[in-house]
Amino acid sequence: MIRLDDLALFVRxxxxxxxxxxxxxxxxxxxxxxAAIGRLERELxxxxxxxxxxxxxxxxxxxxxxxxxxxxxxxxxxGFDGIRGDAGCLTxxxxxxxxxxxxxxxxxxxxxxxxxxxxxxxxxxxxxxQVADVFRDPVDIALRYGQIDDASYxxxxxxxxxxxxxxxxxxxxxxHGRPSSLEELADxxxxxxxxxxxxxxxxxxxxxDGAKVVQVTGRLVSDDAEVVRRWAVAGEGVAYKSxxxxxxxVAQGRLDVLLPDLPGEPTPLSLVCxxxxxxxxxxxxxxxxxxxxxxxxxxxx
Numbered sequence: 001m002i003r004l005d006d007l008a009l010f011v012r013x014x015x016x017x018x019x020x021x022x023x024x025x026x027x028x029x030x031x032x033x034x035a036a037i038g039r040l041e042r043e044l045x046x047x048x049x050x051x052x053x054x055x056x057x058x059x060x061x062x063x064x065x066x067x068x069x070x071x072x073x074x075x076x077x078x079g080f081d082g083i084r085g086d087a088g089c090l091t092x093x094x095x096x097x098x099x100x101x102x103x104x105x106x107x108x109x110x111x112x113x114x115x116x117x118x119x120x121x122x123x124x125x126x127x128x129x130q131v132a133d134v135f136r137d138p139v140d141i142a143l144r145y146g147q148i149d150d151a152s153y154x155x156x157x158x159x160x161x162x163x164x165x166x167x168x169x170x171x172x173x174x175x176h177g178r179p180s181s182l183e184e185l186a187d188x189x190x191x192x193x194x195x196x197x198x199x200x201x202x203x204x205x206x207x208x209d210g211a212k213v214v215q216v217t218g219r220l221v222s223d224d225a226e227v228v229r230r231w232a233v234a235g236e237g238v239a240y241k242s243x244x245x246x247x248x249x250v251a252q253g254r255l256d257v258l259l260p261d262l263p264g265e266p267t268p269l270s271l272v273c274x275x276x277x278x279x280x281x282x283x284x285x286x287x288x289x290x291x292x293x294x295x296x297x298x299x300x301x
Contacts, residue, residue, distance in 0.1 A: 004076070006040040007069050009033055010048060014058055014066050090118040090282045096125050097142040100226040101245035102269070103127035107143070110293055114286055121282055129195060129225050141273045141283055143290070145242060148270050154279075155270040156287050159294040164264035165243050167255040171235035179238070179258055182214050189237035190216035194223045203240045204265050216240075242267045247297045269294065 005026075013022040013033065023033035041048050048062035058066065077092075098107050104127060115123055126139060145162075148155040166179075168188075179185055182205060193200050199221055205212045218237055222228055229246060232239035233254045239246075243264075249255040271287050273279065 002040065002043050003036075004073075006036045006043075008073055009036050010040055011066070011069050011073060013037060013049070013056070014062065017056055019056065089120060090285070091120040092280075092282070093122040093124065094141075094280075094282050094286070095139045096123065096286075097139045098125065098127055099143065099145060100127055100129050100224055101229055101242070102143060102145075104226055105248065106244065106293070106297075107290070110289060114289055118282070118285075129193075129223065141271055141286075144270055144272050145267050147266070147268060148272060154274070155272045156279075157268065158271055158287070158291050159244060159269040159298065161298055162242060162244055162267050162269050162294075164240050164267050165246065165260075166238060166240055166258040166262075166264065167232055167246050167250065168238045168258055169233055169235040169255055170253070172232075172237065173256060175235070178256075182212065182259070182262070185214055185216055185238065188216075188218075189220070190218040191228045191231050191237040191239045192216065192218050192221045193225055193228050194221050206263055206265065240264070242269075244269060244294065244297055 009022055009026065009028075012025060013019055016022050019033040019037070020030040023030050028036075037048060044065070046061040046065070047059050048065065050057050050059050096107075096111070103125065108125070111123060111125055115121065143158065144155075166185075168178075176188060179188060185203075190201075190203075201216050201218075203214045203216055205214065220228075220231055220236055222231075225241075225245070228239050229241060229249070231237060232241070232246075233249055238258065246255055250257060271283075271290070273283065
């Protein structure tokens with residue numbers, strides 16, 4: 001008979017690509033994890049992993065079996081949620097990944113409100129600009145900016161009309177002037193963002209003739225988008241930011257929108273998870289709350 005612990009260990013080992021890492025998550029020794037996978041393989045009479053001294057990868061049989069194992073474990077979780085209570089009495093743990101600006105400045109108070117409404121729910125909020133892998137990382141859902149083209153994900157729109165805007169503080173504009181065209185950005189200190197070693201110094205703007213890409217330069221670069229926003233508020237330069245991330249700064253006069261008639265790059269916000277089964281009552285209610293809170297922040301409302 002298949003042991004549920006062995007099945008869960010197989011799913012985590014496949015996600016992490018390591019017996020030792022999967023073992024650490026459940027306080028086992030690597031040898032115990034390996035033995036559990038061996039026990040599952042004997043029960044199924046198939047080889048799930050191809051092992052060597054330097055690598056561990058799923059076999060073709062393992063790849064085909066993995067989604068069935070994931071579905072079986074999720075079905076058990078769904079059943080447990082069903083007998084523990086309905087959407088009005090949420091229980092369990094919800095792990096959420098969110099980008100730095102959005103997570104700290106907008107999502108954080110909404111999560112606190114959601115938690116007060118559902119005191120039986122435990123929430124783990126992971127705030128980082130490193131894009132969470134919802135298949136490998138210990139998260140249930142992720143909030144992501146940008147177009148989601150990967151068919152392996154399931155995505156629910158949160159703010160589909162969100163765009164980037166050029167912003168600077170009044171102090172910076174008073175000292176350096178307000179650019180009247182994209183070409184004049186070359187005369188300004190442009191605050192740049194770096195992700196996975198790549199500096200985003202080519203800013204794209206949609207036009208009737210296609211995307212217009214502007215090469216920018218500046219003396220300040222950070223791998224934290226929230227730092228870039230704070231630099232802009234402090235008058236250090238021009239930033240090209242998601243409207244959601246700077247809407248409060250604009251409303252309260254800390255930042256001005258530059259070239260307001262020029263549409264910025266589309267930056268839709270979506271809630272992403274690896275499988276539709278993971279749209280639990282908690283996820284559905286949280287999605288509805290975030291979508292509701294984002295709606296009045298949409299530019300022009």
